[in-house]
Amino acid sequence: MNKYHNQKTIIDNITFDSIRESQRYGELKLMEKAGEIIHLEVHPEIELQPGFYYKDKKVKPIIYEADFYYVEQRDGILIDVYEDVKGYETPTFKLKWKLLLYQFKNSPIEFRIVR
Secondary structure: OOOOOOOOEEEOOEEEOOHHHHHHHHHHHHHHHOOOEEEEEEOOEEEEEOOEEEOOEEEOOEEEEOOEEEEEEEOOEEEEEEEEEOOOOOHHHHHHHHHHHHHOOOOOOEEEEEO
16 A cells, blocks of 8 residues: 555556556446447556756656546547546646646547546
8 A cells, every 4th residue: 555545456467556446447348348438548648748858958758647548429429538536636646637637728638537
């Protein structure tokens, strides 16, 4: 267990940060099997800021890693969805979440927090 009291879990050779996240994976797998969603991905990454050099020193990019990505159909329209399962929102998560929402504010992509 870590400082946030999460217990890492492995399902389908995928390591999840918490039991709740692994449970959500099971729910999404069932939804995919039923045809409710398609293209399920685990731990997709989105670059929020590219890496760069500052005074000849490399600064790493800022990456947001969601828990899940999938496509759902709503009223005949396909919608890209990124999901994060959260019991506790760390300061780092809150900052990256704000950067993510700002970067995609005019996008049809949906970002969701599942509790």
